[in-house]
Amino acid sequence: MLAIETEGLSKDYQVGFWRPRPYRALHDLTLAVEQGDVYGFLGPNGAGKSTAIKLLMQLIYPTSGHARILGRPAGDVEVRRRIGFLPENPSFYDYLTAEELLTYFASLFDIPAAERAARVARVLDDVGLGAERRMRLRGYSKGMVQRVGLAQAILNDPDVVFFDEPMSGLDPLGRRDVRQLLLTLRDRGCTVFFSSHILSDAETLCNRVAIIAQGRLAAGGRLTDIVGVDVLGWELVVDASPEAIARVRTRARRVTVLHEQRHALDLPPESPEAVLQILTDAGARVVSLNPVRKTLEDFFVQHVTGAAPRGESR
Numbered sequence: 001m002l003a004i005e006t007e008g009l010s011k012d013y014q015v016g017f018w019r020p021r022p023y024r025a026l027h028d029l030t031l032a033v034e035q036g037d038v039y040g041f042l043g044p045n046g047a048g049k050s051t052a053i054k055l056l057m058q059l060i061y062p063t064s065g066h067a068r069i070l071g072r073p074a075g076d077v078e079v080r081r082r083i084g085f086l087p088e089n090p091s092f093y094d095y096l097t098a099e100e101l102l103t104y105f106a107s108l109f110d111i112p113a114a115e116r117a118a119r120v121a122r123v124l125d126d127v128g129l130g131a132e133r134r135m136r137l138r139g140y141s142k143g144m145v146q147r148v149g150l151a152q153a154i155l156n157d158p159d160v161v162f163f164d165e166p167m168s169g170l171d172p173l174g175r176r177d178v179r180q181l182l183l184t185l186r187d188r189g190c191t192v193f194f195s196s197h198i199l200s201d202a203e204t205l206c207n208r209v210a211i212i213a214q215g216r217l218a219a220g221g222r223l224t225d226i227v228g229v230d231v232l233g234w235e236l237v238v239d240a241s242p243e244a245i246a247r248v249r250t251r252a253r254r255v256t257v258l259h260e261q262r263h264a265l266d267l268p269p270e271s272p273e274a275v276l277q278i279l280t281d282a283g284a285r286v287v288s289l290n291p292v293r294k295t296l297e298d299f300f301v302q303h304v305t306g307a308a309p310r311g312e313s314r
Helices: 047-055 099-110 113-126 140-153 174-186 197-206 223-227 243-253 273-281 296-305
Strands: 004-015 022-033 038-042 062-070 083-086 161-165 190-197 208-213 216-222 231-239 254-259 262-267 283-293
Touching: 004 047, 004 283, 022 047, 022 208, 022 216, 038 047, 038 174, 038 197, 038 273, 038 296, 047 062, 047 161, 047 190, 083 140, 099 113, 099 140, 113 140, 140 161, 174 197, 190 197, 197 216, 197 296, 208 262, 216 296, 223 296, 243 273, 254 273, 273 283, 273 296
Parallel strands: 038 190, 038 208, 083 161, 161 190
Antiparallel strands: 004 022, 004 062, 208 216, 231 262, 231 283, 254 262
Protein backbone atom coordinates (compact mmCIF):
# COMPACT_ATOMS: atom_id res chain seq x y z
CA MET A 1 0.00 0.00 0.00
CA LEU A 2 1.28 3.43 -0.96
CA ALA A 3 1.47 6.19 1.64
CA ILE A 4 0.36 8.88 -0.84
CA GLU A 5 -0.95 8.58 -4.38
CA THR A 6 -2.48 11.10 -6.73
CA GLU A 7 -3.85 10.58 -10.22
CA GLY A 8 -4.57 13.40 -12.64
CA LEU A 9 -4.95 15.90 -9.80
CA SER A 10 -5.80 19.35 -11.20
CA LYS A 11 -7.04 22.63 -9.77
CA ASP A 12 -8.53 25.63 -11.60
CA TYR A 13 -9.32 29.05 -10.18
CA GLN A 14 -11.49 31.75 -11.69
CA VAL A 15 -9.47 34.90 -12.34
CA GLY A 16 -10.50 38.26 -13.73
CA PHE A 17 -13.32 40.61 -12.74
CA TRP A 18 -15.38 41.50 -15.81
CA ARG A 19 -14.87 38.27 -17.72
CA PRO A 20 -13.74 35.54 -15.29
CA ARG A 21 -11.74 32.78 -16.88
CA PRO A 22 -10.32 29.53 -15.46
CA TYR A 23 -6.65 29.60 -14.50
CA ARG A 24 -4.96 26.23 -13.96
CA ALA A 25 -2.81 26.31 -10.81
CA LEU A 26 -2.10 22.56 -10.88
CA HIS A 27 -2.26 20.32 -13.93
CA ASP A 28 -2.63 16.54 -14.00
CA LEU A 29 -0.40 15.71 -11.01
CA THR A 30 0.30 11.99 -10.67
CA LEU A 31 2.51 10.85 -7.77
CA ALA A 32 3.24 7.63 -5.89
CA VAL A 33 4.96 7.91 -2.51
CA GLU A 34 6.07 4.72 -0.76
CA GLN A 35 5.66 4.25 2.98
CA GLY A 36 8.79 5.31 4.86
CA ASP A 37 9.97 7.70 2.12
CA VAL A 38 11.33 11.15 2.81
CA TYR A 39 9.85 12.73 -0.30
CA GLY A 40 10.90 16.17 -1.45
CA PHE A 41 8.30 18.13 -3.42
CA LEU A 42 10.44 20.80 -5.04
CA GLY A 43 9.80 23.83 -7.18
CA PRO A 44 10.24 27.59 -7.45
CA ASN A 45 7.88 30.03 -5.74
CA GLY A 46 4.41 29.87 -7.29
CA ALA A 47 4.98 26.49 -8.92
CA GLY A 48 1.91 24.85 -7.33
CA LYS A 49 3.48 23.09 -4.32
CA SER A 50 1.15 24.56 -1.70
CA THR A 51 -1.88 24.02 -3.95
CA ALA A 52 -1.06 20.32 -4.19
CA ILE A 53 -0.62 19.98 -0.43
CA LYS A 54 -3.89 21.84 0.25
CA LEU A 55 -5.63 19.40 -2.09
CA LEU A 56 -4.15 16.45 -0.19
CA MET A 57 -5.35 18.02 3.08
CA GLN A 58 -8.82 18.70 1.56
CA LEU A 59 -8.50 22.38 2.44
CA ILE A 60 -9.47 22.95 -1.18
CA TYR A 61 -11.04 20.52 -3.64
CA PRO A 62 -9.77 19.38 -7.03
CA THR A 63 -11.25 20.36 -10.36
CA SER A 64 -10.41 16.85 -11.56
CA GLY A 65 -8.45 13.82 -10.45
CA HIS A 66 -8.23 12.21 -7.04
CA ALA A 67 -5.83 11.54 -4.16
CA ARG A 68 -5.44 8.75 -1.62
CA ILE A 69 -3.52 8.64 1.65
CA LEU A 70 -2.71 5.30 3.28
CA GLY A 71 -5.03 3.60 0.82
CA ARG A 72 -8.07 5.73 1.64
CA PRO A 73 -9.50 8.87 0.02
CA ALA A 74 -7.89 12.13 1.10
CA GLY A 75 -10.12 13.69 3.75
CA ASP A 76 -11.22 10.37 5.26
CA VAL A 77 -11.78 10.87 9.00
CA GLU A 78 -9.75 7.83 10.04
CA VAL A 79 -6.87 8.94 7.81
CA ARG A 80 -6.84 12.35 9.49
CA ARG A 81 -6.04 10.68 12.80
CA ARG A 82 -2.90 9.20 11.26
CA ILE A 83 -1.44 12.26 9.55
CA GLY A 84 0.23 15.49 10.59
CA PHE A 85 0.33 18.80 8.71
CA LEU A 86 2.37 21.99 8.91
CA PRO A 87 1.05 24.77 6.62
CA GLU A 88 3.39 27.26 4.99
CA ASN A 89 2.39 30.12 7.31
CA PRO A 90 1.02 28.61 10.55
CA SER A 91 -1.21 30.83 12.67
CA PHE A 92 -2.38 29.94 16.16
CA TYR A 93 -4.37 31.36 19.09
CA ASP A 94 -1.72 33.83 20.21
CA TYR A 95 -3.15 34.39 23.70
CA LEU A 96 -2.17 30.80 24.60
CA THR A 97 1.24 29.45 25.53
CA ALA A 98 2.78 26.67 23.45
CA GLU A 99 2.02 24.17 26.21
CA GLU A 100 -1.63 25.27 26.40
CA LEU A 101 -2.06 25.19 22.63
CA LEU A 102 -0.62 21.69 22.25
CA THR A 103 -2.61 20.40 25.22
CA TYR A 104 -5.75 21.62 23.45
CA PHE A 105 -4.71 19.89 20.21
CA ALA A 106 -3.92 16.70 22.17
CA SER A 107 -7.52 16.68 23.46
CA LEU A 108 -8.79 16.90 19.86
CA PHE A 109 -6.79 13.75 19.08
CA ASP A 110 -8.35 12.02 22.13
CA ILE A 111 -4.94 11.52 23.71
CA PRO A 112 -5.73 10.41 27.29
CA ALA A 113 -5.52 13.23 29.84
CA ALA A 114 -2.91 11.32 31.85
CA GLU A 115 -0.58 11.23 28.82
CA ARG A 116 -1.05 14.76 27.49
CA ALA A 117 1.51 16.61 29.61
CA ALA A 118 4.25 14.09 28.83
CA ARG A 119 3.39 14.03 25.12
CA VAL A 120 3.38 17.83 24.88
CA ALA A 121 6.70 18.10 26.73
CA ARG A 122 8.27 15.50 24.43
CA VAL A 123 7.34 17.16 21.16
CA LEU A 124 8.37 20.61 22.43
CA ASP A 125 11.74 19.10 23.35
CA ASP A 126 11.91 17.56 19.87
CA VAL A 127 11.56 20.99 18.21
CA GLY A 128 13.92 22.76 20.59
CA LEU A 129 11.57 24.98 22.59
CA GLY A 130 12.77 25.42 26.17
CA ALA A 131 11.44 27.92 28.70
CA GLU A 132 9.68 29.76 25.84
CA ARG A 133 6.99 27.07 25.91
CA ARG A 134 5.39 28.96 28.83
CA MET A 135 5.31 32.29 26.98
CA ARG A 136 2.24 33.48 25.10
CA LEU A 137 2.56 32.94 21.37
CA ARG A 138 2.03 36.66 20.65
CA GLY A 139 5.58 37.20 21.97
CA TYR A 140 7.12 34.59 19.63
CA SER A 141 9.36 35.28 16.66
CA LYS A 142 8.45 33.77 13.27
CA GLY A 143 10.97 31.00 13.78
CA MET A 144 9.53 30.12 17.19
CA VAL A 145 6.00 29.97 15.75
CA GLN A 146 7.39 27.65 13.08
CA ARG A 147 8.76 25.36 15.80
CA VAL A 148 5.32 25.26 17.48
CA GLY A 149 3.84 24.37 14.09
CA LEU A 150 6.28 21.48 13.75
CA ALA A 151 5.39 20.30 17.25
CA GLN A 152 1.64 20.22 16.53
CA ALA A 153 2.28 18.32 13.28
CA ILE A 154 3.95 15.42 15.12
CA LEU A 155 1.85 15.53 18.30
CA ASN A 156 -0.27 12.50 17.34
CA ASP A 157 2.74 10.36 16.28
CA PRO A 158 1.52 10.35 12.65
CA ASP A 159 2.19 7.67 10.05
CA VAL A 160 2.41 10.35 7.33
CA VAL A 161 3.39 13.97 7.87
CA PHE A 162 3.08 16.86 5.40
CA PHE A 163 5.37 19.86 5.81
CA ASP A 164 4.87 22.91 3.58
CA GLU A 165 8.20 24.81 3.59
CA PRO A 166 9.26 23.52 7.04
CA MET A 167 12.49 25.58 7.11
CA SER A 168 10.68 28.90 6.61
CA GLY A 169 11.74 31.55 9.11
CA LEU A 170 14.31 29.36 10.85
CA ASP A 171 17.89 30.34 11.61
CA PRO A 172 20.78 27.92 10.87
CA LEU A 173 20.39 26.20 14.25
CA GLY A 174 16.66 25.82 13.68
CA ARG A 175 17.22 24.32 10.23
CA ARG A 176 19.68 21.84 11.72
CA ASP A 177 17.10 20.85 14.36
CA VAL A 178 14.42 20.34 11.70
CA ARG A 179 16.73 18.20 9.59
CA GLN A 180 17.38 16.02 12.63
CA LEU A 181 13.66 15.83 13.35
CA LEU A 182 12.89 14.65 9.81
CA LEU A 183 15.57 11.97 10.05
CA THR A 184 14.14 10.83 13.40
CA LEU A 185 10.66 10.56 11.87
CA ARG A 186 12.12 8.57 8.97
CA ASP A 187 13.93 6.18 11.32
CA ARG A 188 10.70 5.32 13.12
CA GLY A 189 8.98 4.54 9.81
CA CYS A 190 6.98 7.75 9.31
CA THR A 191 6.49 8.92 5.71
CA VAL A 192 7.62 12.54 5.34
CA PHE A 193 6.32 14.62 2.43
CA PHE A 194 7.71 18.14 2.39
CA SER A 195 7.73 20.98 -0.08
CA SER A 196 10.74 23.25 -0.40
CA HIS A 197 12.78 25.40 -2.73
CA ILE A 198 15.92 24.95 -0.58
CA LEU A 199 17.68 22.28 -2.60
CA SER A 200 20.52 21.63 -0.16
CA ASP A 201 18.02 20.46 2.46
CA ALA A 202 16.32 18.14 -0.01
CA GLU A 203 19.65 16.71 -1.19
CA THR A 204 20.63 16.00 2.42
CA LEU A 205 17.35 14.43 3.55
CA CYS A 206 15.36 12.90 0.69
CA ASN A 207 15.51 9.49 -0.90
CA ARG A 208 13.01 10.52 -3.60
CA VAL A 209 12.04 13.88 -5.08
CA ALA A 210 9.57 15.38 -7.54
CA ILE A 211 10.07 18.70 -9.29
CA ILE A 212 7.05 20.81 -10.15
CA ALA A 213 7.16 23.87 -12.39
CA GLN A 214 4.39 26.00 -13.89
CA GLY A 215 1.83 23.75 -12.19
CA ARG A 216 3.09 20.61 -13.90
CA LEU A 217 5.22 17.69 -12.76
CA ALA A 218 8.52 18.28 -14.57
CA ALA A 219 10.63 15.35 -13.30
CA GLY A 220 11.17 13.01 -10.39
CA GLY A 221 12.78 9.85 -9.13
CA ARG A 222 15.27 8.44 -6.67
CA LEU A 223 17.87 10.94 -5.56
CA THR A 224 20.68 8.44 -6.14
CA ASP A 225 19.63 8.11 -9.78
CA ILE A 226 19.30 11.88 -10.24
CA VAL A 227 22.55 12.99 -8.65
CA GLY A 228 24.75 10.12 -9.80
CA VAL A 229 28.33 9.30 -8.83
CA ASP A 230 30.32 10.14 -11.95
CA VAL A 231 33.05 12.73 -11.46
CA LEU A 232 32.56 15.66 -13.84
CA GLY A 233 35.74 17.43 -12.80
CA TRP A 234 37.87 18.52 -9.86
CA GLU A 235 37.96 21.74 -7.85
CA LEU A 236 41.51 22.39 -6.65
CA VAL A 237 42.37 25.28 -4.32
CA VAL A 238 46.06 26.07 -3.86
CA ASP A 239 48.38 28.71 -2.46
CA ALA A 240 50.82 29.21 -5.32
CA SER A 241 52.89 31.85 -7.05
CA PRO A 242 51.82 33.19 -10.47
CA GLU A 243 54.79 31.33 -11.97
CA ALA A 244 53.58 28.00 -10.56
CA ILE A 245 50.04 28.62 -11.82
CA ALA A 246 51.41 29.47 -15.27
CA ARG A 247 52.89 25.94 -15.51
CA VAL A 248 49.44 24.28 -15.24
CA ARG A 249 47.16 26.93 -16.73
CA THR A 250 46.68 25.02 -19.99
CA ARG A 251 45.66 21.90 -18.03
CA ALA A 252 42.81 23.70 -16.21
CA ARG A 253 39.43 24.62 -17.66
CA ARG A 254 39.38 27.78 -15.57
CA VAL A 255 41.65 29.51 -13.05
CA THR A 256 40.18 31.97 -10.53
CA VAL A 257 42.23 34.21 -8.23
CA LEU A 258 40.61 34.10 -4.78
CA HIS A 259 42.97 36.47 -2.97
CA GLU A 260 46.68 37.21 -3.06
CA GLN A 261 48.32 33.91 -4.06
CA ARG A 262 45.31 31.66 -3.46
CA HIS A 263 43.83 30.22 -6.67
CA ALA A 264 40.92 27.93 -7.54
CA LEU A 265 41.45 25.63 -10.52
CA ASP A 266 38.64 23.90 -12.39
CA LEU A 267 40.23 20.68 -13.66
CA PRO A 268 38.83 18.11 -16.12
CA PRO A 269 37.61 14.72 -14.83
CA GLU A 270 40.91 12.95 -15.52
CA SER A 271 43.11 12.21 -12.51
CA PRO A 272 44.54 15.45 -11.08
CA GLU A 273 47.78 13.80 -9.94
CA ALA A 274 49.92 15.29 -12.71
CA VAL A 275 48.74 18.83 -11.94
CA LEU A 276 49.31 18.28 -8.22
CA GLN A 277 52.85 17.05 -8.89
CA ILE A 278 53.74 20.08 -11.01
CA LEU A 279 52.36 22.50 -8.43
CA THR A 280 54.01 20.87 -5.41
CA ASP A 281 57.35 20.74 -7.26
CA ALA A 282 56.95 24.49 -7.79
CA GLY A 283 56.42 25.05 -4.05
CA ALA A 284 52.63 25.36 -4.06
CA ARG A 285 50.54 24.35 -1.03
CA VAL A 286 47.33 22.39 -1.62
CA VAL A 287 44.40 23.79 0.37
CA SER A 288 41.65 21.47 -0.87
CA LEU A 289 40.77 19.05 -3.65
CA ASN A 290 37.13 18.09 -4.24
CA PRO A 291 35.41 16.05 -6.95
CA VAL A 292 32.64 17.84 -8.88
CA ARG A 293 29.52 15.77 -9.46
CA LYS A 294 26.07 16.45 -10.84
CA THR A 295 23.95 18.08 -8.13
CA LEU A 296 20.25 18.30 -7.43
CA GLU A 297 20.52 21.98 -8.30
CA ASP A 298 21.75 21.10 -11.81
CA PHE A 299 18.83 18.71 -12.26
CA PHE A 300 16.37 21.24 -10.85
CA VAL A 301 17.50 24.11 -13.10
CA GLN A 302 17.48 21.86 -16.17
CA HIS A 303 13.86 20.81 -15.69
CA VAL A 304 12.43 24.04 -14.32
CA THR A 305 13.80 26.17 -17.15
CA GLY A 306 12.48 23.67 -19.68
CA ALA A 307 8.98 23.42 -18.21
CA ALA A 308 6.00 24.20 -20.38
CA PRO A 309 4.33 27.54 -19.54
CA ARG A 310 1.24 27.50 -17.36
CA GLY A 311 -1.85 28.79 -19.09
CA GLU A 312 -5.61 28.98 -19.01
CA SER A 313 -7.61 25.82 -18.67
CA ARG A 314 -9.43 24.58 -21.71
